[in-house]
Amino acid sequence: MSLLELHGLGKTFNAAVLKGIDLTLAPGEVLALMGANGAGKSTLCNIISGQLAASTGSMRLQGLDYQPGGVAEAERLGVRMVRQELSQINQLSVAENIGLAHLPKRWGFVDYPRLNQQASQALAMVGLESLDPTTPMHRLGVGQQQLVEIAKTISQPCKILLLDEPTAALTDPQIDILFQQIRRLQKQAVAILYISHRLADIERIADTVTILRDGNIVSRQAKADISAEQIVKDMSGVASDQAQHFAPRPPGDALLTLTKVSRPPLLNNINLTIRRGEILGIGGLIGAGRTELLRAIFGADLAPAGSQGEMTITRAQKAQAYAPASPAQAVAAGIGMIAEDRKQQAALLPLAIKHNITLAKLSTVSGKGWINSTKEAATAGHWQQALAIKCDHIDQPIGELSGGNQQKAIIARWLLRDCDLLMFDEPTRGIDVHTKRMIYQLLDDLARAGKAIVVVSSESEELTHLCDRIAVMSAGEITRVFNRGQWSEEQLMAAACENFLIPGRRPQASVGPSL
Amino acid sequence: DSATESNGQSEVQRPKVALIMKSLANEFFVAMADGARQHHAEHSSQYDLIVNGIKDESDLTQQVTLVEQMMAIGVDVIVIAPADSKALVPVLKRAVNAGIVVVNIDNQLDQSVLQQANLSVPFVGPDNRAGAKKVGDYLAKQLQPGSEVAIIAGIATAFNGQQRQAGFEDSMQQTGMKVVSVQNGDWQQAKASTITSALVNEYPNLAAVLCANDSMALGAAAVLKQAGKSEQIKLVGFDNIAAAKELLANDRLVATAEQYGGQLAVFGIDFALEILAGGQPKDKKTPVDLITKAATP
């Protein structure tokens, strides 16, 4: 018997996004929903979870008509979702975020001991047992926030669990823990709908694979019956090119050198050289300080008390001290950063796609302070096509795009800006396989054109596939730097864990690592 | 408009009179408007009336605009209590040039500005300075010479406020009192209460507080009572609003002044009708009477 049945489910925004979806979900099944960016996966889940109303079609839950009037009703009926976009409440503690909808109370007062204890249990489920539940939410990095959201959802009983790209910001150890939880729920006959762009995830966890393309289900098969290449092909609708391989890139001159850079308490004694013409990967676990390192280079934070070390930029064989006080100075020095938290730090959600793309370099589409809208539309249109941003038109607000397409628009912003050093913080977070390859190709082209590229990624395959060198961070230090060919999965993991294994090395015990 | 239609018997074209006042949120002007309406009800065959006022006394633009709007409607007479003695002159000059009879009531337009503008506007209204002096003199009789007194004035820019302050000062000086503090209470009850409590703390020997209107006197009275100083510190006000009567009766207010606001507009209207009828009446000072517990004329 199926737990959930969808019949001819359709959704229309400006255009039809879902076109008559029929789908069934059995108890204890892990169904992987795959599809290119903008295929309609999140929309489908949002309908099931009560956040959106379907335009056409019907749903049945356990044989009964199911028409949730809102998230609250869906949750009461046992349908829960981990959303693609983080929706944390920064001013509250981790525990309050987890328990928000069910704050335990005595006479209207929050029962904090019980709340914190419940939260600890929930955190333990996702391997965050060392995290103090009273920590304010805004202290956490994106990865930890993602884990907290997962904990929030799976700590409540449910019948159907929708996971929309839960692993996008996670590193392998956390993914293992998440999968253990999924297995546990599976045993309790919970049906799980799992969305991911990581083929490796699907390989490990899915029972069946359903592929969505342009709002239609194009295939549904047992995982055993479908190959990775077939999935990619079904998603994009075109035969995929051969697996990508990058020829070795000849290392160029040093562009940026970091000597003994410290930014207490998050970064400690960083020594690093970034060269033109190469792609440098930065690996490590969640909370290792990778984002902080990029932000330090980008001048995004005020240097805290006790900061040390220096950076130098080398241009035309001349070294120059570089100490950016603001991102504006960094960009003036030819350094760009694609931030990790798209919604908060990059996208201007209500503004048009074209305005988002041209934001960082309006000078190319304007003269004497006047914007040339024809030129702006042409420029933005060029990048929209170059990166295959899926949209109705480029005047659409970027907030209407699917997550992956928003990411592409932000990348376009920086490609247009044309920097010598481009730093990508989780560049392919939420991006589909096909587009990922396209972005890899783009990065490769940029590097070969003599740019320096830095990529922070939680996906170790991404780093090993793309990079010439990988620097591994652990608890705010660079523990090892590998050249291509020198690394192995085990070595990378060992380097990432190195500092966490030594007791007392972790600067911020309260937001400790999660292994 | 409605008045014309309802009467429906306009064989003769009745003159249209616009009464423009200061703050219609102020009791004094409400009484003035009521007086005018009553007069109109009794003489509805003689003229049509439209009454307007501004939100608060400091909103000059609004009052200038009102004059222009009344010109736009095509009134024959404007009876105005100007919110400012200078700033209203130019627009009134335009009104006069447009053939409208303008009568100034309550707050007299500044003579030097009128001269500069080469305009003469008849005035019907009280002499605030003389009235305030009367109140001050009455108070002084109850004080020892040399006593410390404080004045809570109105809005600094208001002409009648300045006149009342000057009247208070005249009388205090002549009777040999010592004015230790003059502060602006902006006509507001709450502000006057704050100032009074500060005065009570700062001047332990304070013998009297002179308020430029009764609203502020009410605020001061409340504070004095709470501080247990109602006996020691005498209080006077101005305007004789309804609420002041209770205070007078309880000896918490020594005196206030009555300007006959209800009549003021009527005087102005009569005055204007007289001009329309071809008369040339003279400027008229309306009475300001001293009100005490004993003497209520």
Added chain:
Amino acid sequence: MKSPLRYLPWEYLGLFCVLLALIGLFGLLSDHFLTLLTFTTIANQIPALAVIAIGMTFVLLIAGIDLSVGSLLALSGALIGWVLVDWQQSILVAACVGVMAGAVCGLINGFISAHWAIPSFIVTLGMLEIGRGAAYLTTGSQTHYLGASVSAIATPLPGLGLSPSLVLAVLLVVIGQVVLSKTVFGRYLIAVGTNEEAVRLSGIKTTPIKIAAFVISGLMAGLGGLFHVAYLESADPNAGIGLELSAIAAVVIGGTSLAGGRGSVVNSFLGVLIIAVLQTGLAQVGASEPTKRVITGVVIVVAVILDVYRHRAGDFKAYAVRVFRLNRPASD
């Protein structure tokens, strides 16, 4: 980090210093400022502003604003006078009518703004005009003297030197702070002010929470009307003009963010004290009107600057997080 200093109420310290500095300054400037009398007069003068600041804190917390408090104070006062004098009812009945009227107007504010998603600035601006008009209608634009029937609430209790209204206001400050920091409702307020969408997605209805904040603000304005009437022994339809700005100033001086999600009732109360001390002090030294204005302006700004700087120095980390991570730049 582990020093006993950390048990001090640091979050109240900055404002407390500003307050002490002001008191010290006026003490130097005036012989009679540092007396018990001054402080009891200040204390008995603040209850209305204090309770209104409590309500305003709740509204600002959910990223709303309530401009109608001054008018609602006047309306409540006008109704109290009307019920007392024209209906000859007891003060208890009158007080209930006044406070309830405030709450109902708050409910209307909240309903329109939360339910129809109209900016609360506009809704409460409308209510500012309507409430004032209603107050004029109720009183016939006249100040009504009420006399001793109401003054008991504002008369200092013998022995204590403080009035019942002050005691009640302080009690409400404490209750407000506890509600904010310890109850489910308080947590929801902060959550809604921080990220309403996230709260909604957690399956919580946000509309009732937002409406409740406006009802509290209206209720407090109604209570403020009672305190005001009791203090001045008369119902004045012009009461509380411009009070909304004083209340917001007090609350923002107290560190509450206009963008929502951050605020403390106790700090708002400190803000009220700062404003009251400033007014009384300036009046006591007999400053001229222009001087009063300029000094008030400077103190408001300097108080906030000092508070912000204290935060930065004391808690750089939190500041960095706030400014650079939360997409909520400290400047609004």
Added chain:
Amino acid sequence: MKSPLRYLPWEYLGLFCVLLALIGLFGLLSDHFLTLLTFTTIANQIPALAVIAIGMTFVLLIAGIDLSVGSLLALSGALIGWVLVDWQQSILVAACVGVMAGAVCGLINGFISAHWAIPSFIVTLGMLEIGRGAAYLTTGSQTHYLGASVSAIATPLPGLGLSPSLVLAVLLVVIGQVVLSKTVFGRYLIAVGTNEEAVRLSGIKTTPIKIAAFVISGLMAGLGGLFHVAYLESADPNAGIGLELSAIAAVVIGGTSLAGGRGSVVNSFLGVLIIAVLQTGLAQVGASEPTKRVITGVVIVVAVILDVYRHRAGDFKAYAVRVFRLNRPASD
């Protein structure tokens, strides 16, 4: 979508309808409302509020607020009077001094709020007090009659029936709208108002942009002072009290969001017209003060409700984005 209707200025339509409805209503209620004279009166009365609304639109766009405009208007007027009378300078010099003073005060507002990250509400509230105090000082708390030397600016041009100040104000509305929608600066303003952190991380300096918005607002307030002085032919230190609320009301009626990032100068101008027509109409029908208040309040709220509903019906897309993505739900 492809019908010729789409060339209509839809975004201005809703407010235009509200305006027409008001005019129609007053036309029915008063015999003399629908006359040319009424409209020239209205036209000559709005320039000061109109230019101030332009500046306010810029400030609200970056999610700031400027409460000091009324005081700066008075200060500018006071300085103009001073330079004209006491210094015996030409009106040109005087006008420059006044307008510059406004700009300088705006610069101070902007610098403190943007550079030190102090909420602009507080900074400009401080400036409100300081500016007013300075205006009192400059004039000695007295209205100064200036006479014909300034009135030319506000006197209707023969033939046209409209004053130079109105012409200038309308010109500035057009320029403001063009700056907002066609220039790099305008784009940056909108971007900063939408997500300042994202703009900062795009390598753009946000502080100068924010300061510029406040300078513009101050400049416009200074210009408003000039228009006001010309209209009254006198410098009045009490001018513009409460003007900030009228200006914000006009701008918000015009659909500008207090949360920043969304706004239109033309719509703000329509908001100004609605307020002016309302005031004039109510005065012409001779409504009593309480009635005026109540009606003004109701119209403000209803205008915004209608505007929001028009958006919802006519532009579902924008509505959907707002409701589902942008953390501003209509209801739950």
